[in-house]
Amino acid sequence: MRAYDIILKKRQGQELSREEIEFFVRGYAGGEIPDYQAAAFLMAVYFRGLSFRETADLTMAMVASGETVDLSSIPGRKVDKHSTGGVGDKTTLVLAPLVAAAGVPVAKMSGRGLGHTGGTIDKLESIPGLRVSLTPQEFISQVRKIGLAVVAQSGNLVPADKKLYALRDVTATVDSVPLIASSVMSKKIAAGAEAIVLDVKVGDGAFMRTMEEARSLATTMVAIGRLVGRQTTAVISDMDQPLGFAVGNALEVREAIEALAGNGPADLVELCLVLGGHMLFLAGAAATPGEGAGRLEEVLRSGRALEKFKEMVREQGGDPKTVEEPDRLPLARHREVVVARGEGYVCAVKAKKIGRAAMLLGAGREKKEDSIDHGVGVVLHKKSGDYVKSGEALATLYASDAARIPPARREVEEAFALGVEKPPASNLIREVIG
Numbered sequence: 330m331r332a333y334d335i336i337l338k339k340r341q342g343q344e345l346s347r348e349e350i351e352f353f354v355r356g357y358a359g360g361e362i363p364d365y366q367a368a369a370f371l372m373a374v375y376f377r378g379l380s381f382r383e384t385a386d387l388t389m390a391m392v393a394s395g396e397t398v399d400l401s402s403i404p405g406r407k408v409d410k411h412s413t414g415g416v417g418d419k420t421t422l423v424l425a426p427l428v429a430a431a432g433v434p435v436a437k438m439s440g441r442g443l444g445h446t447g448g449t450i451d452k453l454e455s456i457p458g459l460r461v462s463l464t465p466q467e468f469i470s471q472v473r474k475i476g477l478a479v480v481a482q483s484g485n486l487v488p489a490d491k492k493l494y495a496l497r498d499v500t501a502t503v504d505s506v507p508l509i510a511s512s513v514m515s516k517k518i519a520a521g522a523e524a525i526v527l528d529v530k531v532g533d534g535a536f537m538r539t540m541e542e543a544r545s546l547a548t549t550m551v552a553i554g555r556l557v558g559r560q561t562t563a564v565i566s567d568m569d570q571p572l573g574f575a576v577g578n579a580l581e582v583r584e585a586i587e588a589l590a591g592n593g594p595a596d597l598v599e600l601c602l603v604l605g606g607h608m609l610f611l612a613g614a615a616a617t618p619g620e621g622a623g624r625l626e627e628v629l630r631s632g633r634a635l636e637k638f639k640e641m642v643r644e645q646g647g648d649p650k651t652v653e654e655p656d657r658l659p660l661a662r663h664r665e666v667v668v669a670r671g672e673g674y675v676c677a678v679k680a681k682k683i684g685r686a687a688m689l690l691g692a693g694r695e696k697k698e699d700s701i702d703h704g705v706g707v708v709l710h711k712k713s714g715d716y717v718k719s720g721e722a723l724a725t726l727y728a729s730d731a732a733r734i735p736p737a738r739r740e741v742e743e744a745f746a747l748g749v750e751k752p753p754a755s756n757l758i759r760e761v762i763g
């Protein structure tokens with residue numbers, strides 16, 4: 330078998346066999362197939378697509394490229410959650426302790442941010458001292474002890490995805506349904522949970538811009554999950570505007586703590602309750618997702634979710650006082666307020682531009698090896714549907730380096746669109762599949 334023939338076959342739009350897919354993934358992960366051939370393969374897949382059978386074979390070939398996690402020593406049915414990536418998406422920081430506080434164990438491996446989207450691990454690292462790299466034994470024993478751990482994905486898990494994702498990021502081949510589906514599902518399958526809840530983002534700040542694309546991604550991932558015996562549900566949620574008000578690592582941790590204390594923004598809280606309701610349902614801890622969401626609302630009100638988060642911070646070596654006093658979190662010293670130049674209803678707060686502004690301030694990485702500044706970012710004061718008067722604050726920028734403010738400011742100014750008519754309220758939860 331030759332990589333060249335596989336690339337040519339896909340370029341011509343033919344269906345690849347399981348053996349050909351396994352040969353390619355094994356060869357690339359093992360270093361025998363070079364980046365330039367893998368890049369050509371990805372572009373052929375991007376344009377020609379993959380059948381469902383090919384996507385499932387690609388997923389399982391990626392799982393086989395590394396180790397898998399065995400969660401069987403943790404009592405109870407383990408349910409994982411994954412977001413396809415968004416702006417201001419601090420859902421895991423709230424959802425994981427919330428579900429754990431309701432008695433369902435959460436053993437979660439999360440990723441870092443890339444491009445304009447954020448990542449849970451970068452956010453958690455803004456808590457002084459908190460360790461995100463636990464050994465598999467530490468990870469399992471922490472979940473056995475407190476029912477919760479959120480850690481960085483181990484380097485041995487799906488190494489093929491690590492290499493392929495980095496290559497996709499620089500070859501304009503990220504936003505492909507079969508490539509995203511296989512990337513997400515290979516990681517979830519390798520991470521060992523029995524059931525999976527997926528948050529598929531749709532809109533301006535998401536990889537999937539239309540409902541049609543999001544639905545196609547969601548149904549593909551749900552079908553792959555089922556094929557390998559993992560009950561999978563996908564919730565398609567809005568990412569036209571950022572989730573909540575804060576965008577940037579420590580700023581988002583602050584907002585997550587507020588949400589855990591019962592004072593979170595309505596959209597973030599709603600999403601956590603819906604996703605969490607499905608997690609409780611799949612774990613067998615609620616008769617319906619709605620009943621699960623109702624139970625989580627009570628848990629949130631009781632303060633137990635905030636306590637669980639504090640417990641996790643302490644276990645992972647972080648300073649638990651940060652949770653009681655979020656002012657201990659890093660916060661950049663330069664501030665700039667962006668004000669409305671006219672009057673009217675906010676018709677759009679384009680998520681991609683806000684995400685890009687946060688990245689320009691230093692909250693995200695342009696390249697994988699870039700370091701990030703945890704204290705910078707953007708806090709929105711207005712969201713879609715709000716009325717603003719001329720001169721009213723739309724957003725505040727936080728920067729450590731004042732020179733980074735002007736380009737970020739331009740992005741924020743361009744993100745806001747004002748109009749004379751109030752826009753129709755958009756549904757946060759668009760559809761549930763599975």
Ligand code: URA
Nearest residue numbers: 413414508509512513
């Ligand atoms: N998130 C992933 O894990 N993989 C992708 O390809 C896109 C988003």
